[in-house]
Amino acid sequence: MSEGAGLLLLVVGLGGLGATGALAACCLRLRSPIEYLLASYLLAWLWLVALTFALSPARWLTRGTLLAGIAVGLGIVLVAWIRLGRPRAPGLGPALVRCRDSLRAPAVAILVACLAVAAVYIVALAFFTPSNDQDALEYHLARAALWKQQHGLGHVDGADDARLNLFPPNAEIGQLATMLLAGRDRYATLPQLLAYVALVLSVAGLARRVSFGVKEAAFSAAAFATLPIVVVQAPSAMNDLVVGSFLTAAAYFGLATRRATTIALAVGVASPSGRSSRRSSPSRRSRWSSPSATLAGAGRCCSSRSPRGASSDRSGSP
Amino acid sequence: MNLVETGGLGTDVPNQPNQSADLEPSVLAVTSLRLALSVLDMSGAPGPYALVFIAAAIGLAIAGLVQLRRSRGGGALLLAAALTAAVVAIPVVWDVVVRVVFKLALFAGGHSLTDRFGWRLNTKAEPLVGGYGPLALVLLAAATIAVVTLWRRRRLPVLAVALAAAPLTVLVTLAAAVSWDPTRPRFLVFGVALSAATWGVALRARPLAYATAGIGSAALFLALANYHGKPSGLFTADSIWAMPRWEAQTTRNGFGADVLRFVDASVPADARLSLAIRGDDWIHPFFGPTLSRHVELVSPRRGTPSREAQWLVLGPNAAVARCGGSWQAVFENEAGWRVERRVGPDRCPSPSD
Numbered sequence A: 001m002s003e004g005a006g007l008l009l010l011v012v013g014l015g016g017l018g019a020t021g022a023l024a025a026c027c028l029r030l031r032s033p034i035e036y037l038l039a040s041y042l043l044a045w046l047w048l049v050a051l052t053f054a055l056s057p058a059r060w061l062t063r064g065t066l067l068a069g070i071a072v073g074l075g076i077v078l079v080a081w082i083r084l085g086r087p088r089a090p091g092l093g094p095a096l097v098r099c100r101d102s103l104r105a106p107a108v109a110i111l112v113a114c115l116a117v118a119a120v121y122i123v124a125l126a127f128f129t130p131s132n133d134q135d136a137l138e139y140h141l142a143r144a145a146l147w148k149q150q151h152g153l154g155h156v157d158g159a160d161d162a163r164l165n166l167f168p169p170n171a172e173i174g175q176l177a178t179m180l181l182a183g184r185d186r187y188a189t190l191p192q193l194l195a196y197v198a199l200v201l202s203v204a205g206l207a208r209r210v211s212f213g214v215k216e217a218a219f220s221a222a223a224f225a226t227l228p229i230v231v232v233q234a235p236s237a238m239n240d241l242v243v244g245s246f247l248t249a250a251a252y253f254g255l256a257t258r259r260a261t262t263i264a265l266a267v268g269v270a271s272p273s274g275r276s277s278r279r280s281s282p283s284r285r286s287r288w289s290s291p292s293a294t295l296a297g298a299g300r301c302c303s304s305r306s307p308r309g310a311s312s313d314r315s316g317s318p
Numbered sequence B: 001m002n003l004v005e006t007g008g009l010g011t012d013v014p015n016q017p018n019q020s021a022d023l024e025p026s027v028l029a030v031t032s033l034r035l036a037l038s039v040l041d042m043s044g045a046p047g048p049y050a051l052v053f054i055a056a057a058i059g060l061a062i063a064g065l066v067q068l069r070r071s072r073g074g075g076a077l078l079l080a081a082a083l084t085a086a087v088v089a090i091p092v093v094w095d096v097v098v099r100v101v102f103k104l105a106l107f108a109g110g111h112s113l114t115d116r117f118g119w120r121l122n123t124k125a126e127p128l129v130g131g132y133g134p135l136a137l138v139l140l141a142a143a144t145i146a147v148v149t150l151w152r153r154r155r156l157p158v159l160a161v162a163l164a165a166a167p168l169t170v171l172v173t174l175a176a177a178v179s180w181d182p183t184r185p186r187f188l189v190f191g192v193a194l195s196a197a198t199w200g201v202a203l204r205a206r207p208l209a210y211a212t213a214g215i216g217s218a219a220l221f222l223a224l225a226n227y228h229g230k231p232s233g234l235f236t237a238d239s240i241w242a243m244p245r246w247e248a249q250t251t252r253n254g255f256g257a258d259v260l261r262f263v264d265a266s267v268p269a270d271a272r273l274s275l276a277i278r279g280d281d282w283i284h285p286f287f288g289p290t291l292s293r294h295v296e297l298v299s300p301r302r303g304t305p306s307r308e309a310q311w312l313v314l315g316p317n318a319a320v321a322r323c324g325g326s327w328q329a330v331f332e333n334e335a336g337w338r339v340e341r342r343v344g345p346d347r348c349p350s351p352s353d
Helices: A003-027 A033-055 A063-083 A093-102 A106-128 A134-149 A170-182 A190-209 A214-225 A228-233 A240-254 A258-265 A282-287 A291-303 B002-006 B025-037 B047-069 B075-114 B133-152 B158-164 B166-177 B184-196 B199-204 B206-225 B257-266
Strands: B272-276 B294-297 B301-303 B311-314 B327-332 B338-342
Touching: A003 A033, A003 A063, A003 A170, A033 A063, A033 A170, A033 A190, A033 A240, A063 A170, A093 A214, A106 A190, A106 A214, A106 B206, A134 A170, A134 B294, A170 A190, A170 A240, A190 A214, A190 A228, A190 A240, A190 B184, A214 A228, A214 B184, A214 B199, A214 B206, A228 A240, A228 B184, A228 B206, A240 B184, B025 B075, B025 B166, B025 B184, B047 B075, B047 B206, B075 B133, B075 B206, B133 B158, B133 B184, B133 B199, B133 B206, B158 B166, B158 B184, B166 B184, B199 B206, B257 B327, B257 B338
Parallel strands: B272 B294, B272 B311
Antiparallel strands: B311 B338, B327 B338
């Protein structure tokens, strides 16, 4: 398959997943644009992970079945969306106007301008240079390629590296999807790139939940987006930003009410109920639920990575 | 899937060697302190490269002086310039603080405890060992103080304090969950993201807001220009943009480039390749960019390549059982890597090393 055809299939597949997430999020009748975008992100991921798991036991995971599964998911969500009266997404226009207004603050404008230039370079690094991070080549990309080869998630025989078989697979499922659709590893950095955007959005959303204005929220998000580890992870084939984006989005929805809370605390596992989510008023903020559970979740996720032996960077006494 | 394929529900990862946290109080305390020290970070700014922060400070100072001449109050910009320039002192601060923590560790557990940790300031902008840069230090400190102050004046909800304290909570959780390793600070990203939600408070103090712009833009530039694994070519002779795939995947990270170069040049793109390597060796490059090679993993502890395998890559110290006359060595290097090509079918009664 030519690279152009692969790219086209990738666009079709990811477009289908994005549309599935976006329509499903419409059905939740969310009012805030950030809630809507993050819910779309999580629900698209949810469908991809569920689909990959469903196709794996019988070793049915191929480009064709993945595309078919995405189409089925989109069809189901489309029917649900129509039956719910075609609920519309919250308008992004007013939010964009407020974001534009926040650029009147010079500090925000400088950061955003620098980030805009950096974004071009980050995308170029992600797609036009080969992945060369140690963990990515040892097991993140390797397990995705091995799963592609065996047409499903599952135990990899002969593996001397325990991480190939033991670690939670979600981020690598995203890498696997790009490999299946595009037929190459060039786009395996997409999950981290998208997670970078989702993380930055979550930071802005959390700032709004704490009652900061749009300008302050934009400043928070832009400052976070310049942190070196975040910047260099974005074009990589690692998984830290993906995990971080799920946890931060969970915290964001955890601070909202009813329906939205259920969306992300389990990253799509719980089913939504209630009518709509609104921005928390100070009196309702006390409802934010179980931050300790979320933090403990972070600990669990973190503990399950990088079981490497002694570090090569130990340098004795200072 | 775990139940079906391994017989148990859990993944048992915490019981992997060297991964479990030592919950002895002194070890836990030192691990927490060492993780906290990672907030002092100069990712992408080793030695003279830190002068980029001075350049940003000069830019702010010039803007401040221009505003002063126009009688529009450039004091905030001049203060921001001073704060931006001050981050070049982080290595000095590190030197002082790390000695205190090191001595505490020495007092608490002797060299057996201090030897568990690395005590060097990170200057690499890199996805594994990279850190949060000077801006995180400034904003974590300043925003936390401001948030607590505003909360006490009832101008911010307690939630803001909880978010500002999140890095600390995650840090202690992490210290109690896994052992120290220089790659751990990246796991704090969730806590830092929560805390970052309160950084907007810095916009209320103009010097801090301008300094954030100065430090943030300089750190962003340095992280990308000085990206350890993917050098831009701006500061070094090496440039990721001029490297072939095998070189890009090996030059900066220690793997044998000659092995990959040989495989890229000599092993057909659709070959069936057996890989007998130990954990911590790289697997993915052997698939090729279009993932067209079929790669099968063979245990380096007397595993046997399949009958269909056409090529065999053996890592250092790998022992693979195979029929002697079926394989021919075509590449070998000093590190002990070896590539063999099948020259005949397996016909011996029992394969040997």
